[in-house]
Amino acid sequence: MTATPLLAIDGLSCSHAGQPAVRGLGLTLQPGELGCLLGPSGCGKTTLLRAIAGFHAPDAGTLSLRGKDARALPPEKRGLGFVFQDLALFPHLTVADNVAFGLHGLARDLRRGRVLETLSLIGLDGLADRYPHELSGGQQQRVALARSLAPRPDLLLLDEPFSSLDADLRGRLRDDLRAVLKRLGIAALLVTHDQEEAFVFADTVGVMQAGVLLQWAPGFELYHRPATPFVASFVGDGRFLEARVLEGNRVATSLGELPVAAALPYAVGSAVRVLLRPDDLMPSDDEGIECEVRAVAFRGAESLHTLVLADGTALTALFPSHQQREPGQRVRVKPDLAHVVVFPAAD
Numbered sequence: 001m002t003a004t005p006l007l008a009i010d011g012l013s014c015s016h017a018g019q020p021a022v023r024g025l026g027l028t029l030q031p032g033e034l035g036c037l038l039g040p041s042g043c044g045k046t047t048l049l050r051a052i053a054g055f056h057a058p059d060a061g062t063l064s065l066r067g068k069d070a071r072a073l074p075p076e077k078r079g080l081g082f083v084f085q086d087l088a089l090f091p092h093l094t095v096a097d098n099v100a101f102g103l104h105g106l107a108r109d110l111r112r113g114r115v116l117e118t119l120s121l122i123g124l125d126g127l128a129d130r131y132p133h134e135l136s137g138g139q140q141q142r143v144a145l146a147r148s149l150a151p152r153p154d155l156l157l158l159d160e161p162f163s164s165l166d167a168d169l170r171g172r173l174r175d176d177l178r179a180v181l182k183r184l185g186i187a188a189l190l191v192t193h194d195q196e197e198a199f200v201f202a203d204t205v206g207v208m209q210a211g212v213l214l215q216w217a218p219g220f221e222l223y224h225r226p227a228t229p230f231v232a233s234f235v236g237d238g239r240f241l242e243a244r245v246l247e248g249n250r251v252a253t254s255l256g257e258l259p260v261a262a263a264l265p266y267a268v269g270s271a272v273r274v275l276l277r278p279d280d281l282m283p284s285d286d287e288g289i290e291c292e293v294r295a296v297a298f299r300g301a302e303s304l305h306t307l308v309l310a311d312g313t314a315l316t317a318l319f320p321s322h323q324q325r326e327p328g329q330r331v332r333v334k335p336d337l338a339h340v341v342v343f344p345a346a347d
């Protein structure tokens with residue numbers, strides 16, 4: 001028996017003034033599952049979140065929460081928490097009163113305990129009596145998170161909640177929030193532009209393009225088995241290499257013969273493209289394919305090398321930074337991969 005999903009959406013379409021923003025979208029989120037939506041600006045992420053929250057009426061499709069049709073429910077009856085980019089803390093209320101704001105249903109004597117417990121969980125011990133203007137930006141964002149967590153919703157909707165913070169604060173807040181959500185068993189759907197954030201935070205990541213959800217899968221699968229060329233190029237670095245289908249689950253490329261995961265739906269001899277990630281190529285001393293280093297980008301532990309093969313094909317490869325080469329140098333590389341992902345040849 002499969003458990004009832006917390007959130008189930010099917011065939012959901014939304015528009016703004018007749019212009020489609022979300023098209024026939026379906027996904028499910030299980031209790032306690034952390035999901036993330038990635039996609040270029042304007043692809044419909046916020047519209048989808050607003051439709052789930054009840055702030056935007058869909059044109060078509062179904063939307064159920066905890067197994068019940070939620071389409072007719074107003075936002076306050078959906079039992080969800082939201083955190084949007086705009087914090088909207090009440091400036092004249094203390095931190096504790098801001099956090100207590102959504103706890104009307106709770107007996108007064110329990111409220112203070114819940115507020116202090118939530119502040120402690122989110123790393124704001126000792127700040128209950130301060131006012132928002134007495135806090136840093138990161139602390140204010142934590143108050144907004146505490147306020148949405150205090151009623152213990154079973155689903156939290158987060159629209160780029162960390163985007164105003166610098167990278168270091170952002171990473172810490174993301175990790176802390178993930179830990180709190182997992183500890184409390186609260187599911188979340190987070191909209192972000194940051195792939196690393198999506199990979200680190202979420203159990204399941206969705207990639208949207210022009211209102212369509214192209215793939216909804218764990219980050220590892222999205223990276224290693226992208227469903228479409230758009231997902232392949234939007235998520236992570238990667239280059240496409242021209243290839244030809246061979247017998248026996250293999251393709252011929254200018255890097256030699258490479259294995260594919262399963263039987264291909266293309267005839268032997270067909271022209272296809274394969275995806276090569278920078279971590280699919282390793283430096284190799286004597287064997288391997290010779291290429292020229294075109295550019296090097298130092299990234300700390302690793303350096304991203306742009307390489308050009310003898311036939312002019314450009315590829316990228318991550319080398320440990322102590323093996324970093326110089327532009328113009330010739331290097332040998334060999335593929336280090338379980339299999340390549342194959343797409344139809346470009347038009």
Ligand SMILES: Nc1ncnc2c1ncn2[C@@H]1O[C@H](COP(=O)(O)OP(=O)(O)OP(=O)(O)O)[C@@H](O)[C@H]1O
Pocket residue numbers: 016017020021039040041042043044045046047048
């Ligand atoms: N209130 C509105 N009125 C008219 N069109 C809108 C409105 N809100 C969004 N749109 C349009 O709907 C489409 C989807 O917008 P949405 O904000 O959902 O995208 P998004 O993926 O969240 O973008 P971003 O990453 O930039 O926040 C866009 O073309 C946008 O211009």
